[in-house]
Amino acid sequence: PELDIPTERATFAMGCFWAPEPIYGCKKGVIRTKVGYCGGTKENPTYRSLGDHTEAIQIEYDPTQTDYKTLLGVFWRQHDSTAKYKSQYKSAIYYENDEQKKLAEESKAEYQKELQRPIVTDIEKLGKFYDAENYHQKYHLREHVQFYDSLGLTDPALVRSHVATRLHGYIYGYGTLADFEDESKKWSLSEDQIAFVKKQMAHPRAIHCGL
Ligand code: MHO
Structure with a gap:
């Protein structure tokens, strides 16, 4: 039942990383999720010593059942992308290739049309992703x-x-x-x-x- 099948990845930061795991957990095509720290420069960050990293969720999905664009739709609707927080909780999309970058930028422009306030979400290339502590x-x-x-x-x-x-x-x-x-x-x-x-x-x- 643990489904060892080929997956693709999406990495998003949408505030405290406890919330997005259940939000994405049972979406169609989501195989597994985990949370961790990325986007900063500090080596081996931990929750208590995070440095300049951001709390993020990494989603492994089956590309025959869902796609990056659909997951981006959930991203925009399930957190406040117009609020400025410190780096730990900032809103960000961490792309891994040109296709993801393009889709992220397009979806940001699209969603901005629905909002009065400017979106502050960063769109950055994913560097190292450090898994958070088990708890x-x-x-x-x-x-x-x-x-x-x-x-x-x-x-x-x-x-x-x-x-x-x-x-x-x-x-x-x-x-x-x-x-x-x-x-x-x-x-x-x-x-x-x-x-x-x-x-x-x-x-x-x-x-x-x-x-
Ligand atoms: N300090 C907050 C957020 C935790 S989050 C994993 C709390 O305890 O609810 O940063």
């Missing part, structure tokens, strides 16, 4: 320790897991019941596990991320 990965899923434990998704499995990535999104209310019922068949969840996810989907906990 930041799937941060909100970690509130449900009994649940992910019951799935055998303790660290380090939790960090790279496709199933954890998808469930993270569903549990925080970012997917539809029909999609969950369809795709969860592949994961052979128990009735209790299915009931738990459905209950959370009906009343998702709020994502807290004070900057």
